[in-house]
Amino acid sequence: MSLDGLGLPAPVPNDVYRIALTMVSDIDLIRAARKIDTSVADPGDISAKRPVDVYDIAYTLLSDLKVLVESNPDYAIPKGVILPNKRTGAIKPSDALEMVNLVQAETTAIKAKTGATQPTELAPPQS
Numbered sequence: 001m002s003l004d005g006l007g008l009p010a011p012v013p014n015d016v017y018r019i020a021l022t023m024v025s026d027i028d029l030i031r032a033a034r035k036i037d038t039s040v041a042d043p044g045d046i047s048a049k050r051p052v053d054v055y056d057i058a059y060t061l062l063s064d065l066k067v068l069v070e071s072n073p074d075y076a077i078p079k080g081v082i083l084p085n086k087r088t089g090a091i092k093p094s095d096a097l098e099m100v101n102l103v104q105a106e107t108t109a110i111k112a113k114t115g116a117t118q119p120t121e122l123a124p125p126q127s
Helices: 014-032 050-070 093-113
Strands: none
Touching: 014 093, 050 093
């Protein structure tokens, strides 16, 4: 089901960025719970990303999470990571937001599996 069918205002880049920041925070909690302290590469400039770019990056991340939970029992979650069929054609902002939300949901499940007990905190609104 697409977010467009709910009659909500169209998502804006700030909405997607807010969920992405929330996801990064949860990943940091997972890293802390697993005692992983290696540095993470800075993604660089994100200002020129279009919905299709965000969708593709999030889909790739979700695919990587699927491989992780299937190959490492320390991250295995019930029913694994659900990877939807990849959309083709024009990607709308709502499609990008939906994919980022799917990644966040799976990240939350992995966080629980790894024993990271701090609740997920939604990042503040972005401008």
